[in-house]
Amino acid sequence: YRRAADQGHTDAQNNLGDSYKEGWGVEMKDLAQAAVWYRLAAEQGHAAAQNNLGDCYENGEGVAKDLVLAREWYGKSAAEGN
Numbered sequence: 001y002r003r004a005a006d007q008g009h010t011d012a013q014n015n016l017g018d019s020y021k022e023g024w025g026v027e028m029k030d031l032a033q034a035a036v037w038y039r040l041a042a043e044q045g046h047a048a049a050q051n052n053l054g055d056c057y058e059n060g061e062g063v064a065k066d067l068v069l070a071r072e073w074y075g076k077s078a079a080e081g082n
Contacts, residue, residue: 013041014049031062047080
């Protein structure tokens, strides 16, 4: 996924976020790196990444826990039909 993610493909960015969150096929599990990749896709309107970033904020995974931001990202995801 890395090459496509680096080229701005949102599905690949979201998938790379999943990989870092779960520790699949990456050097090591890294929640902060997962949040970075989710954010890149989320800011481009990727609904699943917006939801995943909301999860990060809700649970304080890779970012500081922030329920206001979690709600904001969940709302954007919902507006995209997720």
